[in-house]
Structures are given as C-alpha cells and as structure tokens.
Amino acid sequence: MIEAYELTKVFDDFRAVDCVSLNVPRGSVVALLGPNGAGKTTTVRMLTSILAPTSGWAKVAGYSVVDQPEHVRASVGVLTEQHGLYERMKAIEYLDFFGRVYRMSAANRKRRSLELMERFGLTFALDKRLGDYSKGMKQKLALVRAMLHDPPVLLLDEPTSAMDPLSAKQVRDAILELQRGDRTFLITTHNLTEAQQIASKIAIIRSGRIVADGTFEQLARQFVGDPIMELRANRPMNGFVSEVTDLVTVVESGENWLRYRVAEPEQSNPVLLRRAAELGVEVVTLAPVSRTLEDVYLQVVKEDEGYGNDDQR
Amino acid sequence: MTISVNPLDTLNLPPDAGWHARLHHTMGNALIITRREVRDSFRDWRIIAPIVILTFLFPFLAQFVAGRFAEFVAGYGAEVVGERTIPFLLMIVGFFPISISLVIALETFVGEKERRSLEPLLSTPLSNTELYIGKTLAAMIPPLLSSLGGMAVYLISLVAGEVAWRPQPALVVQIVMLTIVQALVMVTGAVVVSSQTTSTRAANLLASFIVIPMTLLIQVESIVMFLAPDTDSPRGITALWAIIVGMVVAVILLLRLGNSIFNREELLGRTIDQLNLRSVLRNIWRMTRAVDNRGTPARNLREWYGGVFGAVKALGPAIWITAGVFVVAFVAGWAIGQAPEWQLNLPKDASMNQAATMLGRYTSIPTSTGTLLFIVWQNGRILLAALVLAIFTFGIAAVILTPTVYAVIGYLFSQVYIAGYNPTFLYAGLLTHGVIEIPVIVLAAAASFRLGAIITRPPKGMTVGQGWTLAVGQTVRIALGIVIPGLLLAAFIEAFITPRVVVAVLSGGGG
Numbered sequence: 001m002i003e004a005y006e007l008t009k010v011f012d013d014f015r016a017v018d019c020v021s022l023n024v025p026r027g028s029v030v031a032l033l034g035p036n037g038a039g040k041t042t043t044v045r046m047l048t049s050i051l052a053p054t055s056g057w058a059k060v061a062g063y064s065v066v067d068q069p070e071h072v073r074a075s076v077g078v079l080t081e082q083h084g085l086y087e088r089m090k091a092i093e094y095l096d097f098f099g100r101v102y103r104m105s106a107a108n109r110k111r112r113s114l115e116l117m118e119r120f121g122l123t124f125a126l127d128k129r130l131g132d133y134s135k136g137m138k139q140k141l142a143l144v145r146a147m148l149h150d151p152p153v154l155l156l157d158e159p160t161s162a163m164d165p166l167s168a169k170q171v172r173d174a175i176l177e178l179q180r181g182d183r184t185f186l187i188t189t190h191n192l193t194e195a196q197q198i199a200s201k202i203a204i205i206r207s208g209r210i211v212a213d214g215t216f217e218q219l220a221r222q223f224v225g226d227p228i229m230e231l232r233a234n235r236p237m238n239g240f241v242s243e244v245t246d247l248v249t250v251v252e253s254g255e256n257w258l259r260y261r262v263a264e265p266e267q268s269n270p271v272l273l274r275r276a277a278e279l280g281v282e283v284v285t286l287a288p289v290s291r292t293l294e295d296v297y298l299q300v301v302k303e304d305e306g307y308g309n310d311d312q313r
Numbered sequence: 314m315t316i317s318v319n320p321l322d323t324l325n326l327p328p329d330a331g332w333h334a335r336l337h338h339t340m341g342n343a344l345i346i347t348r349r350e351v352r353d354s355f356r357d358w359r360i361i362a363p364i365v366i367l368t369f370l371f372p373f374l375a376q377f378v379a380g381r382f383a384e385f386v387a388g389y390g391a392e393v394v395g396e397r398t399i400p401f402l403l404m405i406v407g408f409f410p411i412s413i414s415l416v417i418a419l420e421t422f423v424g425e426k427e428r429r430s431l432e433p434l435l436s437t438p439l440s441n442t443e444l445y446i447g448k449t450l451a452a453m454i455p456p457l458l459s460s461l462g463g464m465a466v467y468l469i470s471l472v473a474g475e476v477a478w479r480p481q482p483a484l485v486v487q488i489v490m491l492t493i494v495q496a497l498v499m500v501t502g503a504v505v506v507s508s509q510t511t512s513t514r515a516a517n518l519l520a521s522f523i524v525i526p527m528t529l530l531i532q533v534e535s536i537v538m539f540l541a542p543d544t545d546s547p548r549g550i551t552a553l554w555a556i557i558v559g560m561v562v563a564v565i566l567l568l569r570l571g572n573s574i575f576n577r578e579e580l581l582g583r584t585i586d587q588l589n590l591r592s593v594l595r596n597i598w599r600m601t602r603a604v605d606n607r608g609t610p611a612r613n614l615r616e617w618y619g620g621v622f623g624a625v626k627a628l629g630p631a632i633w634i635t636a637g638v639f640v641v642a643f644v645a646g647w648a649i650g651q652a653p654e655w656q657l658n659l660p661k662d663a664s665m666n667q668a669a670t671m672l673g674r675y676t677s678i679p680t681s682t683g684t685l686l687f688i689v690w691q692n693g694r695i696l697l698a699a700l701v702l703a704i705f706t707f708g709i710a711a712v713i714l715t716p717t718v719y720a721v722i723g724y725l726f727s728q729v730y731i732a733g734y735n736p737t738f739l740y741a742g743l744l745t746h747g748v749i750e751i752p753v754i755v756l757a758a759a760a761s762f763r764l765g766a767i768i769t770r771p772p773k774g775m776t777v778g779q780g781w782t783l784a785v786g787q788t789v790r791i792a793l794g795i796v797i798p799g800l801l802l803a804a805f806i807e808a809f810i811t812p813r814v815v816v817a818v819l820s821g822g823g824g
Contacts, residue, residue: 012592012596013592045581048436049577050432050435050436050577050578050581051577051578051581052578070438070440071438073436073437073438074438076436078432078433078436080429080432080433080436082429082432083429083433084425084428084429084430084431084432084433085430086349086353086430087428088353088356088357089349089353097345097349098433098437100345101342101345101434101437101438101439102437102438142433145433
C-alpha cells in the first residue's frame with residue numbers, strides 16, 4: 001500500500017532524507033521511529049505529496065507521489081505533528097469544512113463526523129469552539145479529521161503524544177480496528193511501548209537513513225541477539241548449569257535459577273527440560289525474559305553511532 | 314467503523330473535461346476555502362470594526378471635508394482645487410478599506426503558517442491553484458466590498474449633499490478600477506511576501522516592500538488627478554488609464570508569480586527570514602561553472618562552452634520574444650519617422666559626404682577611431698542597467714530599455730530614405746560590426762528578460778529560488794562566454810574597421 005524506493009530529499013546543502021526504502025503492506029501498521037530531526041516528518045511529507053522527492057520514487061495507495069499528487073492526497077489521512085485547528089470554528093463546522101474539501105456529501109459529512117466524534121468521546125464538544133478544547137481533545141479532533149473521508153492509508157505523526165492514558169488506548173484500539181478493516185498505517189512516534197504494541201513492522205530512521213527495518217522479533221534478534229530464557233527450580237540445581245552448556249549459551253545463573261540464550265527455543269527447551277528431569281531438577285517456571293523495543297532502539301542507535309564514528313575516522 | 318466514502322470522489326473530473334468544467338471544478342474547490350476564510354474574518358471584531366467604520370462613517374467625513382475644503386479654497390479664488398479634491402477623496406475613501414486586504418492577506422497566509430494550520434490543508438487533494446485562488450479571494454472580498462460600499466456611500470452623499478460639482482462618470486470608473494487593481498496588487502504581493510516568511514512579524518516587516526510602492530503610486534495618482542490637463546475629459550484622464558494598464562500588467566505578473574510561489578514545497582520548505590548570502594553566491598558560482606542544470610562542474614573550457622550553449626538553448630522563447638521586440642522597436646522608430654512633425658527635413662540634394670556629416674550631428678555612430686573600451690562601455694552599461702532593472706520588473710525592463718536604441722536606428726533609417734539618400738553608408742556603418750553586436754545584444758537582453766521572468770514561472774520541479782539561481786548561473790555563463798567577448802570583438806570592428814568601410818563606401822558613392 002505504501003512503497004518507497006530510495007526516497008531522498010535535499011534542502012540546499014542538507015540531506016534531510018537519504019535513500020529511504022519502505023514497504024508497508026495493506027492492512028499493516030508500520031512505526032517509523034527516530035530522534036528529532038531524523039527525517040520522519042520529511043518522509044511523511046513526501047509520502048503525502050506535500051514535498052517533492054529530490055530523487056527516488058514512492059507509491060501510496062497505488063499512486064505515484066510525484067505524478068499523481070492529488071490522487072495520493074485524496075487517498076491518505078494525515079495527522080500532523082502540530083494539529084493546526086482553526087480555533088474560531090466549532091468542531092462540527094471544522095469537520096464539515098474538511099468534508100467539503102474531500103467532496104463528501106452533506107449527509108456523509110454529518111454521519112461520519114458524528115460517528116467519529118462519538119468513537120473518540122467528543123460528542124459533548126461538537127458545538128464548542130476549538131480554541132476552548134484541551135490539548136488532548138484537539139489531538140483527537142485532528143485524528144477525526146484525518147479519518148473523516150475514510151482513507152485507505154493513514155499517516156499519523158505522534159497520534160497519542162498529548163493524550164491521557166484512556167484516550168491513548170481509545171486511539172490505539174481505533175487504529176487496530178481500522179487495521180483489521182484493511183486500513184494501512186504509517187505512524188511516527190517516540191512512544192516505543194506504543195509502537196511495540198500496535199506496529200506490525202518497525203523502521204528506525206537516523207540522519208535521514210533507515211538503519212533498521214523489520215518486525216520487532218526480527219529487530220530484537222538482529223540487534224540484541226537470540227531470545228533469553230529464564231528457568232527457575234524449586235531448589236538448588238547443583239551442577240545442572242555445566243550439563244546444559246552444549247545445548248544453550250548460559251548468560252547468568254544463580255543457586256536455583258538460570259538464564260540462557262537460545263536461537264531456537266522450540267527445539268532446545270524440550271531437550272533442556274528432559275535433561276533437567278533426568279538430573280532431578282524440578283522446574284518451577286521457564287519463561288522468556290522480556291525484551292523491549294527500547295532495548296532494541298538503544299542498541300540500534302549505539303551501533304549506528306559506532307558506524308558513524310568509524311566513518312568519521 | 315464503516316467504509317462509506319470514496320476519497321477519490323474529490324477527483325471525479327474526467328480527464329477529457331473541457332475548460333469550462335475545469336474552471337467550474339477549480340472555482341468550486343477554491344470557494345470552499347474562500348467561504349471558510351471570509352466567515353473566519355467576519356468573526357474577528359478587529360477586522361470587522363475598521364471595515365464598518367471605513368464603509369459607513371469615513372465617506373461622510375470625506376464628503377464633509379470635501380465641502381468645507383471647496384468653500385475654503387473658493388474664498389481664495391481656487392475653486393478648481395476644491396473641485397479636484399472631490400474625486401481625490403473618492404479615491405482615498407476606496408483606498409483605505411483595501412489597505413486592510415494587505416493585513417488580511419498576511420494574516421490568512423502567514424498567520425495560518427504560524428499557527429501550523431496550513432499543513433492539514435496542504436495534505437488535502439486541493440491543488441495549489443485552488444488554494445491560491447481561494448485564499449486570494451478571501452483576502453480581497455471583505456475589504457473590496459467595504460471599499461466599493463464606501464465609495465458608493467460617498468457618491469450618494471455627494472449627489473444628495475450640498476456639493477454641486479459632479480465627477481465625470483469615466484473618472485469614477487477609473488477610480489473604481491484603480492481600487493480593484495490596487496487591492497489585487499496588494500493581495501498578490503502579500504502572497505509573495507507570505508510564502509517566504511514564517512512569522513507575521515517578518516511578513517509585516519517585508520510588507521513595506523508593498524506599502525511603500527503603493528503609497529508612492531497613490532501620490533502619483535493624486536498629482537495626476539490635480540494636475541492632468543484632461544481632468545474633465547469625458548473619456549477620463551489618460552495618465553490614469555496608463556496607470557491602470559500598468560497595474561493590470563503588474564497584477565498579471567504578480568498572479569503568475571504568486572501561483573508559482575504558492576506551492577506546498579515553497580510554503581513548507583522556504584523562508585528568507587535569514588538570508589544566507591554566502592550560500593546563494595556559492596550556488597550561483599556552482600551554476601556558473603556547470604555544464605547542466607544539476608550543477609555538474611565543467612572539467613575544461615571546452616566542456617564549459619558546451620554549458621554556455623546549453624544556457625543559450627535554455628533561453629528558448631525568450632530569444633524569439635526579445636528578437637521580436639527589437640524588430641517591433643525598429644519598425645516603430647521607422648513609423649515615427651514617417652510622421653511629418655517628427656521628420657528631420659534633411660536636404661534632398663545633399664551629397665553622401667554632406668549627408669554623413671549632417672547625420673553625424675544626430676547620431677553617435679563613430680566615424681572616427683573612437684576608443685574600443687568606450688564603445689564597450691556604451692553597450693555594456695545599457696545591458697547592465699537592463700539586467701539590474703529586469704530583476705525587479707519580472708524581465709520587462711530588458712525588453713523595453715535595450716530595444717530603444719533600435720527604435721532610434723529605425724527612425725534614422727526612415728529619415729535617410731525620406732531624404733532620398735543612398736542608404737549604403739548606413740548599412741556599412743551599422744552592419745559591419747552589427748552582424749556581431751546585434752545578435753549579442755539580443756542574446757544579452759533575452760538572458761536578462763528570462764532572469765527577471767523566471768521567478769514568475771520556475772522550471773518544472775524547481776522552486777523559485779532554485780530556478781532563479783540556475784538562471785543567474787546561466788546568465789553569467791552567457792555573459793562570460795558570448796556577450797563580453799562578442800561586445801569586445803564588435804567594438805574592435807566598430808573602432809578600427811567600420812570607419813574604413815564607411816569611408817570606402819562614401820568615397821565610392823555619389824550624392
């Protein structure tokens with residue numbers, strides 16, 4: 001649904017985006033992560049046909065961002081980092097205006113507006129001036145605006161940054177619901193927990209380049225190694241550790257616990273459990289040690305900085 | 314959630330739709346923007362208050378002032394001054410409200426940029442032109458309505474009031490037209506200013522580039538209305554018609570510039586809040602050394618000359634337009650020479666030598682060995698002035714200033730023919746070096762014309778800044794590679810060869 005190949009944007013002497021290639025299949029959520037100034041917004045602007053790429057190409061919903069900009073913009077819903085609402089308008093007027101811009105019929109404009117405002121718990125504020133909205137309400141309204149014309153592709157910049165936990169959950173639920181309805185999302189965010197929760201794929205961008213791209217599991221395996229498992233026994237394991245070093249890579253161990261790294265847990269764990277039983281070790285729990293996107297992200301950044309330093313040298 | 318809307322409904326215009334359907338579609342979309350903006354403006358008391366005051370109170374004040382002033386000057390026997398104050402005040406009544414259009418335009422463009430509400434709008438399928446038209450109309454409509462309303466109130470109060478003098482209808486039409494084009498110039502100028510700034514403060518500072526010329530123009534119009542000999546003509550004041558035509562040209566150029574500058578890339582990516590002169594000069598130098606539009610540097614002189622000819626090719630229609638204007642100038646000079654009141658009345662039986670001496674009084678054609686550098690300087694300063702003025706006049710100065718000399722030449726040719734002389738010596742005196750000089754000057758004028766005009770329509774895929782930098786580089790390439798060497802060679806021929814050829818022709822010819 002979103003395809004980008006070596007997308008590049010140069011402003012005068014500054015290369016804001018450098019050969020970014022992305023593939024976001026229909027019905028998926030891709031999180032684009034990266035520090036401030038990494039090129040996320042510029043990438044989104046190119047995918048919205050607001051900025052023309054210096055080189056490379058991209059297709060959104062089947063349309064070229066260079067040759068069919070108006071088709072692209074008709075096919076995407078965009079939540080910008082700054083919500084940019086018209087503060088003297090009422091919510092219902094605001095949505096009606098954007099509905100007109102998207103050439104929706106009067107009945108559709110009204111129906112969709114009410115439906116989405118209810119979905120995000122804003123019905124009570126339909127006739128309120130937007131200047132009186134709280135920050136979170138403004139963000140939700142901006143999201144409603146992005147979804148108003150029911151686009152097949154949604155490009156959301158920090159969709160929950162200003163929201164309270166309940167509102168943020170509402171938004172995440174809405175995203176997942178729409179994803180199940182075959183909608184495609186590209187989300188830029190600094191909220192790694194949220195990205196891990198909703199993204200089917202993650203791309204990390206630094207200094208305009210994609211430095212890592214894949215599912216969370218793929219990235220975790222690539223950057224923080226194979227999964228780590230933790231085994232706990234009901235009493236000291238006396239020599240058990242030395243008996244399993246041929247099966248797994250032991251990372252840490254204690255009197256009655258053991259942490260090990262294993263490439264194929266599905267194959268190695270049953271063998272390890274059988275050996276524990278043979279040696280009379282009664283296993284209480286065997287569970288993966290949870291790894292977070294934050295671990296992966298920090299490792300990616302660390303490695304990329306290493307490469308950067310090498311380059312400089 | 315249900316899927317209920319086809320977002321592509323917005324683009325349901327068939328590809329073979331005629332211009333009428335396209336215009337309808339464009340205006341339909343533009344008016345969505347206009348309606349919202351106008352409604353928004355009318356919700357702001359800071360805009361409403363001055364509009365109401367200027368529409369309904371100021372005209373009565375102006376009418377009162379006109380009456381008192383007319384009485385006052387009549388006491389000194391200067392009734393004519395009082396009479397001419399009346400249309401002048403009509404113009405002022407119209408001008409004050411449209412000055413608000415500048416404020417609204419700056420607010421709707423930069424204000425929206427500043428509040429970051431522009432990007433959601435830019436993410437919609439509306440085209441740049443639709444956004445531009447919609448916002449331009451929105452900035453114009455309230456103040457223009459106020460202006461026309463104010464003028465109507467003033468005229469009605471004049472008719473109903475005690476002042477007996479009535480302006481000519483043509484003059485009223487002129488003032489209304491001036492008001493409309495002035496509003497358009499201010500709004501279109503404000504779009505240009507707005508697109509290059511990111512804050513209202515910066516836009517207000519840059520707005521002086523609009524306010525100062527407009528103020529000067531109003532002063533010129535005022536002087537014209539008081540002093541023009543045809544003030545009471547039923548056809549209106551000729552000088553005001555000329556100003557209206559000039560303003561319409563300015564509006565067309567500003568609209569073109571605005572439309573090219575009002576694009577998403579410029580609006581989001583550009584600002585001249587800080588002018589990086591070093592970067593600009595570096596880019597110009599890069600394009601000067603380049604062999605192509607991408608800035609690939611030439612590796613040797615031969616490659617660079619390839620770039621020079623590429624730059625000449627890039628001038629495209631500018632060369633033909635400029636050459637056409639030169640021909641028109643020559644023909645116009647010739648035509649002026651046919652009018653009896655403009656003829657020199659040269660003696661019919663003069664010999665070639667006498668004729669040359671006589672013409673020498675009127676022409677600057679060097680018939681002796683003038684210095685080469687003097688000739689280069691003569692041509693060079695005209696071309697340089699045309700180049701500098703072209704930058705500030707969208708290229709127009711280049712195709713007005715430079716061909717003027719050729720109007721003079723056309724005029725001289727006509728006088729020679731009318732006097733019945735054998736014109737061979739003129740051909741010898743002009744074409745010996747002219748075969749080089751004339752094409753070089755046409756080329757230089759065309760390059761200046763394009764340099765000024767390119768900002769109104771930058772090459773496809775380029776911003777105005779990129780297009781202009783490229784054009785400067787190409788112009789410098791043409792200047793260094795062709796114009797300067799060409800002028801030097803032509804000056805050498807003119808200084809050392811042309812006089813000999815002319816002498817030879819005169820010696821061999823008869824009277």
